[in-house]
Amino acid sequence: MSISFLLTLFITSSLSSLSAYAQLLRFSHSSKHDASLSFLMLGDWGRRGAFNQSQVAFQMGKVGERLDIDFVVSTGDNFYDNGLISEHDNAFAESFTKIYTAESLQKQWYSVLGNHDYRGDAEAQLSPVLREMDSRWLCLRSFIVDSELVDIFFVDTTPFVEKYFTEPQKHKYDWGGIGPQKPDVGNVIKDLELAPKESRAQWRGVVGHHTIRSVGHHGDTQELVEKLLPILQANNIDFYMNGHDHCLEHISDTESPIQFLTSGAGSKAWSGDLQQMNRRGLNFFYDGQGFMSVQLTQTHATIEFYDVFGNVLHTLASSKQPHSFM
Ligand SMILES: [Zn+2]
Numbered sequence: 491m492s493i494s495f496l497l498t499l500f501i502t503s504s505l506s507s508l509s510a511y512a513q514l515l516r517f518s519h520s521s522k523h524d525a526s527l528s529f530l531m532l533g534d535w536g537r538r539g540a541f542n543q544s545q546v547a548f549q550m551g552k553v554g555e556r557l558d559i560d561f562v563v564s565t566g567d568n569f570y571d572n573g574l575i576s577e578h579d580n581a582f583a584e585s586f587t588k589i590y591t592a593e594s595l596q597k598q599w600y601s602v603l604g605n606h607d608y609r610g611d612a613e614a615q616l617s618p619v620l621r622e623m624d625s626r627w628l629c630l631r632s633f634i635v636d637s638e639l640v641d642i643f644f645v646d647t648t649p650f651v652e653k654y655f656t657e658p659q660k661h662k663y664d665w666g667g668i669g670p671q672k673p674d675v676g677n678v679i680k681d682l683e684l685a686p687k688e689s690r691a692q693w694r695g696v697v698g699h700h701t702i703r704s705v706g707h708h709g710d711t712q713e714l715v716e717k718l719l720p721i722l723q724a725n726n727i728d729f730y731m732n733g734h735d736h737c738l739e740h741i742s743d744t745e746s747p748i749q750f751l752t753s754g755a756g757s758k759a760w761s762g763d764l765q766q767m768n769r770r771g772l773n774f775f776y777d778g779q780g781f782m783s784v785q786l787t788q789t790h791a792t793i794e795f796y797d798v799f800g801n802v803l804h805t806l807a808s809s810k811q812p813h814s815f816m
Pocket residue numbers: 567604605606699733734735
């Protein structure tokens with residue numbers, strides 16, 4: 491396996507008083523020599539290849555090769571139906587290693603957890619044991635990927651959502667490692683308030699599993715609208731990227747330049763399951779399987795959504811003046 495990425499891990503500790511966001515792990519991922527960067531994004535996928543997961547993976551391989559991608563982002567709900575049983579669960583190999591086999595996908599994968607992942611052993615997906623089995627895999631709760639061109643802030647959104655605590659129904663959630671009761675999201679919020687202020691990147695993205703704005707089955711996630719969106723709006727975030735709703739979707743914020751991008755169709759898709767097609771800011775909604783690509787340069791961002799046949803369904807092109815820090 492040839493992995494052509496440069497990955498540097500800086501584990502910030504309480505000793506690094508120069509860093510205001512000491513709690514978040516920061517990964518440095520170089521841009522290409524021409525200062526561009528591209529990646530694929532998918533969510534809601536791990537079903538041992540069934541339900542079109544393998545077909546989506548095949549098309550990802552082709553698009554990944556064409557765009558010469560630098561990495562892949564997974565927006566969570568990585569393993570259905572109930573996450574991994576343990577770090578030795580063969581679903582990891584059956585739903586990940588043996589599915590995303592194309593040469594172009596042998597890159598770093600940056601992943602967050604989804605609510606379904608919390609129904610199993612949530613910490614198993616964070617374990618270095620998985621990275622030993624497949625070095626592409628990197629899943630953490632909240633962290634930053636910094637490529638100079640773009641800073642991407644990954645947020646563990648499941649602990650924000652009240653109903654998983656108040657109405658778990660028949661599901662059991664594993665909050666191990668973050669608190670026996672309801673986890674405190676205060677520190678994550680504090681980190682997210684501070685980290686973008688230190689960003690010098692031309693583009694800024696935030697990745698979380700849950701929607702902020704969506705016309706799909708789950709709709710908006712009220713807790714994120716209240717607690718996360720104001721931070722995004724105050725910090726010049728360009729893109730909020732998520733899964734959870736099993737669709738492909740692009741909504742423009744009506745109050746800021748933020749673009750909400752849903753890629754939660756890696757296998758699960760709910761045909762016709764949507765609400766509010768006349769919502770303000772809605773640019774695109776597709777209720778079948780597929781994935782998304784992001785291509786960035788200093789001045790341009792191009793985002794494309796693909797169906798299971800590799801057809802481009804929707805393109806978002808955005809431009810910015812290059813800025814300098816004098
Ligand atoms: Zn979900």
